[in-house]
Amino acid sequence: MDLSTVPVAEPVNRLIAELEKLPGVGPKTAQRLTYYILRQPESEVRSLAQALLDVKTRVRFCTECFNISEDDLCPICRSPDRDRSVICVMEEPLHVLALERTGRYRGLYHVLHGVISPLNGILPENLRINELVERVKRDAVREVILATNPNLEGDTTASYIFKLLAPLGVKVSRLARGLPSGGELDYADERTMVEALDGRRPLN
Amino acid sequence: MDLSTVPVAEPVNRLIAELEKLPGVGPKTAQRLTYYILRQPESEVRSLAQALLDVKTRVRFCTECFNISEDDLCPICRSPDRDRSVICVMEEPLHVLALERTGRYRGLYHVLHGVISPLNGILPENLRINELVERVKRDAVREVILATNPNLEGDTTASYIFKLLAPLGVKVSRLARGLPSGGELDYADERTMVEALDGRRPLN
Numbered sequence: 245m246d247l248s249t250v251p252v253a254e255p256v257n258r259l260i261a262e263l264e265k266l267p268g269v270g271p272k273t274a275q276r277l278t279y280y281i282l283r284q285p286e287s288e289v290r291s292l293a294q295a296l297l298d299v300k301t302r303v304r305f306c307t308e309c310f311n312i313s314e315d316d317l318c319p320i321c322r323s324p325d326r327d328r329s330v331i332c333v334m335e336e337p338l339h340v341l342a343l344e345r346t347g348r349y350r351g352l353y354h355v356l357h358g359v360i361s362p363l364n365g366i367l368p369e370n371l372r373i374n375e376l377v378e379r380v381k382r383d384a385v386r387e388v389i390l391a392t393n394p395n396l397e398g399d400t401t402a403s404y405i406f407k408l409l410a411p412l413g414v415k416v417s418r419l420a421r422g423l424p425s426g427g428e429l430d431y432a433d434e435r436t437m438v439e440a441l442d443g444r445r446p447l448n
Numbered sequence: 449m450d451l452s453t454v455p456v457a458e459p460v461n462r463l464i465a466e467l468e469k470l471p472g473v474g475p476k477t478a479q480r481l482t483y484y485i486l487r488q489p490e491s492e493v494r495s496l497a498q499a500l501l502d503v504k505t506r507v508r509f510c511t512e513c514f515n516i517s518e519d520d521l522c523p524i525c526r527s528p529d530r531d532r533s534v535i536c537v538m539e540e541p542l543h544v545l546a547l548e549r550t551g552r553y554r555g556l557y558h559v560l561h562g563v564i565s566p567l568n569g570i571l572p573e574n575l576r577i578n579e580l581v582e583r584v585k586r587d588a589v590r591e592v593i594l595a596t597n598p599n600l601e602g603d604t605t606a607s608y609i610f611k612l613l614a615p616l617g618v619k620v621s622r623l624a625r626g627l628p629s630g631g632e633l634d635y636a637d638e639r640t641m642v643e644a645l646d647g648r649r650p651l652n
Binding site for chain 2: 253254255256258259261262263265266267268273275276277278279280281282284286288289290291292293294295296297298299300301302303312313314318336337338341
């Protein structure tokens with residue numbers, strides 16, 4: 245949809261173009277958001293703009309686990325209540341949130357910031373894999389849970405890391421695969437069904 | 449999804465909260481956008497933030513037609529190429545774009561900034577209806593096209609305006625109703641089918 249031929253105020257066109265760069269935001273959504281913002285009080289728009297800038301200027305990565313943090317060490321790495329002998333390896337910070345929200349995990353994290361994907365030019369050295377191996381060597385780590393995505397790239401990355409960690413004598417695990425809780429069998433894809441069958445557990 | 453119990457950098461939480469205020473942006477989307485923004489270069493984020501601010505500080509409404517504008521008069525009202533005897537009445541600036549994009553309309557516009565909706569507290573006096581009547585009285589307007597949405601509120605608003613304009617001797621029309629071009633009959637709802645039937649046109 246070319247708006248350049250349509251006489252529209254330049255700042256409006258520019259905001260539409262900027263919003264369209266965001267993932268999942270098409271031209272229609274960008275237009276709707278722009279006109280929504282036009283109708284909002286200036287104070288509201290200012291706090292959104294400020295929040296955007298703050299996230300870039302005030303947030304960095306934890307020097308230990310590479311999760312997002314406002315300080316050198318993130319709140320999880322700093323916490324005295326966490327079990328320092330378990331590290332859960334995640335692809336990205338969003339996944340840390342997904343596990344934290346359960347409230348069931350009390351160990352530490354290690355964020356890789358991606359997965360091995362040679363086609364996209366992402367090699368092991370582009371991820372925080374070396375830093376993970378160093379942590380395991382240095383600290384008294386008992387178990388590493390590889391929680392990369394349950395897909396081809398996630399599995400490949402997990403295998404690669406497993407080979408590096410196995411010689412260190414640490415226990416390495418992977419999150420369980422199977423049917424999603426609350427789902428229905430007719431919606432499960434073939435691969436999930438096979439994994440659910442292979443991983444079936446005896447009742448007693 | 450309550451993130452307040454999860455140890456996340458405050459600017460991240462705040463941006464998620466700000467993005468969630470946008471229409472059509474749920475908690476998941478807000479999180480994804482936030483982590484996307486974290487990975488973008490600071491310059492990119494700065495231009496998005498600036499575009500947001502500019503739209504609020506540099507854009508106002510045309511004093512004539514109330515479409516968005518950077519100046520007192522919008523480019524359409526200023527243009528010597530437009531037919532000043534026809535005014536198309538729109539609910540919002542986004543709809544002006546929709547018609548401009550066709551390149552087929554050469555008249556002027558009048559943006560109401562809403563529709564009559566007593567349940568939502570929007571009465572005729574909250575819209576730019578008086579200003580429309582004044583324009584029709586003052587200028588040599590030949591035709592007013594009521595292009596409010598083809599739904600209950602749009603129809604009600606169009607009827608209301610029609611009653612005000614009829615005594616002024618101006619031609620008042622409404623956009624045609626029928627089957628959407630490129631659509632298929634089995635997807636048309638009952639109301640659209642009835643309107644397509646009632647509005648059928650003889651071939652020759």
